[in-house]
Amino acid sequence: MVVVGLDVGTTSIKIVVLDPAQTLYAPVWAAEEQHEAYTIHSSERAEQDPSVLLGVAVNLLRSVPETLAARVDRIALTGQMHGVVLWSQQNANAAANQTPNLKDSSLLPVSPLITWEDGRCSSAFLADLHKQATSQMQLSSGYGVASLAWLAKNNPDILSKATACGTIMDFVACSICEDAQPCMTPTNAASFGAFDAAQSCWQQPYIEEVAGIRFDLLPRIVSSGTRVGRLKSGILQADRTTEVQVLAAEGDHPCSVYAALNIIARPSSSVPAVQPSHSVPQAILNMGTSSQVAIVVPRSGLPADLKLNPSVEIRPYFAPELCMIVLASQTGGNALAALVTAFSRCTTELSDDAGAISSDAAFSKLIEKGCSLVKQTDRPPSISFRPTFYGERADTAMRGQIANIGLDASGELDFSFVGLFVAACRDLMLHLATMLDQLVGDTIAESSPTLLHRLGIQNLIATGRAIQRNPLLQHFASAAFRVPVRVLPLDSRADSALGVALLALPTV
CATH class of the missing domain: 3.30.420.40 (ATPase, nucleotide binding domain)
Known part of the structure; x- marks a missing residue:
């Protein structure tokens, strides 16, 4: 089984190809590309263009050597946590008028990516959100639910145009699939805010009644390793007869922890352990x-x-x-x-x-x-x-x-x-x-x-x-x-x- 790991980061996007038949902890191929996705980057606002990030991610996938691309079974995504982007479905006619990065996508971003660095949510705004929050809930400026609540109050038109939202890697995962439905793993949902980790579900009453967010915008919660959909043909540059599965995205920090613990342990087994x-x-x-x-x-x-x-x-x-x-x-x-x-x-x-x-x-x-x-x-x-x-x-x-x-x-x-x-x-x-x-x-x-x-x-x-x-x-x-x-x-x-x-x- 050959696996691709794709990290949609704040300043760059990394890709690794792992072939455990050769070596478990050293990629057989890797690449990294800096992106110029910021449209605003200040202490008050931090926004990136999701189409730029999608374009860089797809280009890296297309650069996987053909001999490896022909053997890839799964693509797993991770990336910058907390942030949020909203999108809608677009038809083929609308796609034809989009930038090159979006021409092959069935999804159209209706907002920028509001990153984890964003500072638009003031202390007073966050205090209002926390008044009716559970004792375990933490919301900071730059968290997805906090940013959505700010948009609901200050720019509701964006929410009305959207059919879904998620982190940037959720958007990329759905964009490169033929049959994707928006979903989010617990590691991402916990960084988004208003997530009940014990029950593994969104706190729906809080999201709707306190934050003022349409609940149908939020992705369904799925377990780690869940299949999002099958990769679109032509993204990996190789002749293939079998489908490539795209897995639900994970948060970058727990993934780096997972890598470190497995490298330290160096288990003799040819497959990694959860811990x-x-x-x-x-x-x-x-x-x-x-x-x-x-x-x-x-x-x-x-x-x-x-x-x-x-x-x-x-x-x-x-x-x-x-x-x-x-x-x-x-x-x-x-x-x-x-x-x-x-x-x-x-x-x-x-x-x-x-x-x-x-x-x-x-x-x-x-x-x-x-x-x-x-x-x-x-x-x-x-x-x-x-x-x-x-x-x-x-x-x-x-x-x-x-x-x-x-x-x-x-x-x-x-x-x-x-x-x-x-x-x-x-x-x-x-x-x-x-x-x-x-x-x-x-x-x-x-x-x-x-x-x-x-x-x-x-x-x-x-x-x-x-x-x-x-x-x-x-x-x-x-x-x-x-x-x-x-x-x-x-x-x-x-x-x-x-x-x-x-x-x-x-x-x-």
């Missing part, structure tokens, strides 16, 4: 643009005193007896990238062009000199630097903060760009660890057990380019979380495209 060990909770730190800490745990093992907030959710996993405690932080590689860009800008402002240094060169130099500084002295930088430039869902007003700048022994200002960068890496990890431990207490003493300790977790698996490429983050992670940290190598491909492809294979 390498169901009885032992496991924790994964994923740090890319933002950061997520996911703890896969049996539902029966959830701490009774767990405190949820807008930055924390209990999400479904791929087996009914398991769930994930997910801490989603807005702070990750983006914070360090912003800091390095500021450093680079300083060199440009204070020198002519010949003396300027690029952001990439500055980043490499700061890591190199930062590692040397850490090795040379046991004394950490006295400066503290909370790099929360983007706020957090639990505190949108939170901003970055530099403190404790003093004088060194010689009377000089105890401050340097390298020291500031080291402090940013250290305090970024401390910020994430503190957010995690505050789920079971307002303050955490160094002698008290952390949430990871209480759950019996003995190490933290780390993945994502931001931490994989930064030895300073790796160095400070273990001290911050107070458990050993195992960083997966960059070539491990523990990403969501691989994860969703593994999910499409038969499991033990």
Whole structure:
């Protein structure tokens, strides 16, 4: 069985082809294409053109080598969570007048993709939505149900034109199928909002009466691995006599967790397991643009005193007896990238062009000199630097903060760009660890057990380019979380495209 995994991401789309007869954890072919789908990208609005995303996805599918395309049995999709796009059916005459990306599609987007980054839902608007919500419901700006509620109040014409809605990967899945009916898996529905994970269904009274959304717009809930439809002919460039199944899309974060856990376990079996060990909770730190800490745990093992907030959710996993405690932080590689860009800008402002240094060169130099500084002295930088430039869902007003700048022994200002960068890496990890431990207490003493300790977790698996490429983050992670940290190598491909492809294979 040859499987394609397709990840419709925020900035790029990735594709992998998995042939377990050759190797289980290394794709036999892979590609990635950056897309230019943003039409608006600001702190208040974040919208992308769904036709651009569909076009890139189809082009990647068409680029699969013919020898592999002829053997593909299933296509599994994943991608950016939370966001929403609305669409309607279009007839052949209407399709003929569309852009090239939509000419072969029976679906017509009637809205942009409102992404997870969108900020149009104000605190007051969200507070009104939460007044009649259940205690377990978390809605933030950029969540599908919150965006739909905003449209219902401010632009109802869009809703009246639509026949269905979903995440961008739900739209792509339906668009490339001959016979698709809109559907959504629990991993996507939980990120959309107003989803009852225990009953695996939408909260219909809330959606209709509080959010003001037509319930018939929402896709039906299906289990992971459900067939959406058969792939349209001509998308895979090969002569075929059998149909290719397209499976219901999954959220990208749980798929990356699934890939990491399977890579760590490296089971001797030729097929992956839902989780390498169901009885032992496991924790994964994923740090890319933002950061997520996911703890896969049996539902029966959830701490009774767990405190949820807008930055924390209990999400479904791929087996009914398991769930994930997910801490989603807005702070990750983006914070360090912003800091390095500021450093680079300083060199440009204070020198002519010949003396300027690029952001990439500055980043490499700061890591190199930062590692040397850490090795040379046991004394950490006295400066503290909370790099929360983007706020957090639990505190949108939170901003970055530099403190404790003093004088060194010689009377000089105890401050340097390298020291500031080291402090940013250290305090970024401390910020994430503190957010995690505050789920079971307002303050955490160094002698008290952390949430990871209480759950019996003995190490933290780390993945994502931001931490994989930064030895300073790796160095400070273990001290911050107070458990050993195992960083997966960059070539491990523990990403969501691989994860969703593994999910499409038969499991033990």
